[in-house]
Amino acid sequence: xxxxxxxxxxxxxxxxxxxxxxxxxxxxxxxxxxxxxxxxxxxxxxxxxxxxxxxxxxxxxxxxxxxxxxxxxxxxxxxxxxxxxxxxxxxxxxxxxxxxxxxxxx
Numbered sequence: 001x002x003x004x005x006x007x008x009x010x011x012x013x014x015x016x017x018x019x020x021x022x023x024x025x026x027x028x029x030x031x032x033x034x035x036x037x038x039x040x041x042x043x044x045x046x047x048x049x050x051x052x053x054x055x056x057x058x059x060x061x062x063x064x065x066x067x068x069x070x071x072x073x074x075x076x077x078x079x080x081x082x083x084x085x086x087x088x089x090x091x092x093x094x095x096x097x098x099x100x101x102x103x104x105x106x
Contacts, residue, residue: 009017033039071078072085086092093099 031037036044068081071081
């Protein structure tokens with residue numbers, strides 16, 4: 001120990017302290033600016049909201065498809081839905097029917 005109360009450190013101790021300080025600085029930087037750090041928090045929340053909306057949309061679409069599958073069950077198929085799909089996919093029309101083609105508005 002010196003007169004001023006400071007201890008003299010060896011080069012090996014200084015290297016160890018420098019490496020520890022460097023690691024702490026890197027970890028601190030990642031905690032703030034890393035991919036899951038504080039600065040990315042708002043972006044992660046925005047992406048989470050988008051994903052939840054997409055999940056809700058896909059769940060609704062799945063439910064609609066499940067309803068159609070249930071209505072097309074070979075044991076008790078819905079006559080209206082099966083007739084609609086036949087006309088739409090196979091272009092089959094009875095002789096006494098009139099076909100109106102509606103174009104969607106742009």
